[in-house]
Amino acid sequence: MARGIIAVLSIALSIFALSDCVQTEDEKIRGLPKWAWIVLIVLIPWVGPITWLFVGKERNLGGGPPRRQGPLAPDEDPDFLRRLDEDIRRERRERRERDQGEDGGSA
Template identity: 45%
Template sequence: MIRVVMYLAELGLLVYALIDCVQTERAQVRNLPKLVWIALIVLLPIVGSISWLLAGRPLREGGAPPSQRPWSTGGPAPRPGGGAPRGPDDDPDFLRHLNPPPPRDSGDDPAGDDPRR
């Protein structure tokens, strides 16, 4: 059973590294040409895959804006004001729209049966 798990782990690493290498733009590949990395990953699956992940992948710091990075998740852009994102319960505008004030009547509710009071 352990042999099967090890084989599947090796296969998964090979597939991940190969797909990552193929999807990376040629100009962003480090240390070796892209075709050499692909050959290394296929011919030496464990060594080639680990080498690609450590020495061939593009660095995540700096470079292109997040929307143009191949590893971008497509999530929201950073906030213009910086800082951590706020939850809806910290946003006064959001809370104001949740519970709007009751409309002002001209006093035509003589019985006072308005349930909002």
């Protein structure tokens, strides 16, 4: 029973490490070329996958998601917010002028 569980864990770890390696961009791989990591993961159970997970890939150690450059959403973009503010002020000014024009024309 214990051997079965160990075998299943070994296979699961190898599959996880292999899929992670295959999906990783070449620029983020450290130490060996991608093909060498794949061979290591497949041919050396436990050691290959664990080595890949700890050494083979640049990981974000800062905790949380990686920081993106620039605004994340339109409401965080200073240019968008400035244009939005200008549009709101222009619409209010036009509405005020239109309301004043209607009041002044009917008197």
